[in-house]
Amino acid sequence: MPASSGVMGEEFESVPLQPFLHQVSGHTGMFRFDDQTVCKPLNVREYNFYLNVPHNLKQFTAEFRGTIEVEIREDSDGYVTIMGRLPMSTKWQKSSNGENLAGRAQQTDKKEEGQHSLRLLRSGSVEVSTQTDQVFHSRDSDRKTENINPWSLRCHKKTLSKLRKANQGPVTHCKFILLENVAAQFCHPSILDLKMGTRQHGDDVSPDKKERFMKKCQNTTSSSLGVRVCGMQVYQEDSDKYICVNKYYGRSLGVDGFKQTLHQFLHNGYELRKDLLDSIIKKLKDLHRQVQSLDTYRFYSSSLLVMYDVRSQDKDVEEASAQSNIVDVRMIDFAHSTHSGFQNDTTVHTGPDQGYLYGLKSLIDVFTDMR
Template sequence: MVVQDSVDATSDSQVGVPLEPFLHQVGGHLSVMTYDEHTVCKPLISREHRFYESLPMAMKHFTPQYKGTMSVHLRRDSRGHLSLVAHPLQEDREPFQAPPESAATAARHEYHKTSGSAWPLVQQPYSPAKSLARFHRDAQTSLLAEDANRNHAERRSCNPWGLHCHQAYLTRLCSEYPEKKWHPGFLLLENVVSRHTHPCILDLKMGTRQHGDDASEEKKARHTKKCAQSTSARLGVRICGMQVYQTAGKYYLCKDKYDGRKLSVEGFRQTLHQFLHDGTRLRTELLGPMLSQLQALLAVIRSQTSYRFYSSSLLLIYDGQQLPERTSGGWPALEASQET
């Protein structure tokens, strides 16, 4: 639902926070955007929203910190380029209604308290190190690299998947909603890679079944087919995105969800090896800490009695620039999805 109050475009530069594609999005189909250095913003999905609002304390170590909800509006500049702008809360604005897909759980028109303190109402606009124009240019430039096992992956200075999702989302939003109208329903989450210089990320889609009980027959058939044709059916997991920093060449090897769907079981194993290889050596020192974290996460999930997980993503993250003697290991994060 669109709240019918107009946005004063003249105030954008004063209090608006322009949202840019998240430079390190490796998977998913909705756009993840940068709100500030430590916070990302993504479209609200009702089940994901409920998950973060009722998250058991034991699972908080393995999930991004939930920072509340917000709203944005579309803006078109003098050259016709579309962008999304977030604004702080204003007391005189009409309370937002939840979008149609989340009617059961209305998105709150407030910033929720996290860790005992309120999310700030006003922030200075955040400008990432790379401008959006630089992102466009880098994302379109790629070379095909081949590892020792003759597996191919794209070699890029910037992961292109975030730009792909962002452009598709802007196009859809523009066709569904008018400009200069507030669009409710965006989640604010911790940027879990903000502490890394060159984050290496593996996005794993978990489970042999990836549809909820209330999915339509068409959706059930579509998801079942994807599982049957990928490693999901045999291994209970498939790769939905990856980026690995190559220290010698100073670039990222990137794979997207379409690469992951084509992998055989052996190809999956080789890609795991590739994820832990920096182009010079295998980061074996990461294996122990990663396995320890995964075992701890498994124990927490097994202890839950009120959650069933469908189509959830498991993110494995480490810093590709970190010196071996200072490495503390990867940090797996469980990312809730629409089917959680």
């Protein structure tokens, strides 16, 4: 890993950032720092929220792993490279187990290193490597197959375009936050991204945006159920590919369509994974209890990830068996969250986030009926 000089002679380690294959929703592109860590452009509210995550929510959020400076550089042919720059003297860039992130990024990633890359041209077109063995089929795209989730590709185009416009020179520097890659524990992650709550706008939004957000909620299951599908990928064991849908599909769903989509989420191409329902319901009920205990907290426009892996077919392989029947539930996206004393916010709410709790209750009911 090359080192480069920084301000006042400080040495930096440069880490090439790759696109995160499994991003199913969101507005900004997620990059893969290493096999256990992802990063995204720093939003001040989200950064401050991660610094003070309530203790009882930490099991339901991605571990915050600090910040890095990111360098985006265009060459004379218009190709864009993205590098994370870590000060070599930095001591706090560590995960919870004390492992140095810069050192870990140098280690060989047997699962994904060298298998995929994203090249963005100044013209706005995109080149994606074909070396990865992951296949994504989108029901919402003209392109039948991708080697990166098509929504992730869309987010990267948007993010890089925005960053380049903000800095007109050939080199752009910006801050990113480092987060635990919550999908890293899975071999073939099936991911359901759910926009939670009956309200999506933050307290500081303009009247025009507030009206748009409210109309969006009224016309979707956000109003009737307190939750709507924002993105999904489901690994199909029969065809060895992912089926993907995006947020526009989710907005088109009524209550029956929402229930059917959750059914599709648990179907692996062969069967409905009813064996996962008890674990999913338990985690959702645990999260419901924790959110209910949080006075003044509001999680406007945040999402909830429900994830699971394929069932191990080889009972004799210990490592494979450890991967079987894994289910996880995580809260993400806190750019519009608030609570008493947060960033000097003038609006202070009372009680728990009832809209979020209503969405969790609806999810619990749907999965319980499925069981």
